[in-house]
Amino acid sequence: MTDDQKIQIKELCYVNWLITKKFGGDAGVRDLKSLKNIVSLPGGGSLTCFQGERLSNRKDLYSQLGWFTYYIVDGEPFNGKNRTVALMMLIWVLKFYRLEFEVENMADFVNTLDTLKQGNSDISLWLSNNCR
Numbered sequence: 001m002t003d004d005q006k007i008q009i010k011e012l013c014y015v016n017w018l019i020t021k022k023f024g025g026d027a028g029v030r031d032l033k034s035l036k037n038i039v040s041l042p043g044g045g046s047l048t049c050f051q052g053e054r055l056s057n058r059k060d061l062y063s064q065l066g067w068f069t070y071y072i073v074d075g076e077p078f079n080g081k082n083r084t085v086a087l088m089m090l091i092w093v094l095k096f097y098r099l100e101f102e103v104e105n106m107a108d109f110v111n112t113l114d115t116l117k118q119g120n121s122d123i124s125l126w127l128s129n130n131c132r
Helices: 003-023 032-039 058-075 082-096 103-112 120-130
Strands: none
Touching (some): 003 032, 003 082, 032 058, 058 120, 103 120
């Protein structure tokens, strides 16, 4: 694992802890391998958008966010609040990039996401169509 990936795992764990503290639920990591998969992009990359790195184009941003959303919902690395962590991180990154989107639509999308029917490219496409 790279240093960036270790930082991203810590960030996600902290967000999960904050959410479970605020809204209740079981904090903690249920599956460390699944959590590592979330931050390990193909080719040894990582979710640099979480660290405030300005990506050169939106396609890369939507690709990273699609990967993240798919693997956190599909792998359920935390004991609870996985979809809430996904939603919180999506909102934070999209606001950081100053993109316009409807929070309610984003929440509905994340809450109804079915990873058996939608892959990470489908999620990336949805984000590109709904976040400008």
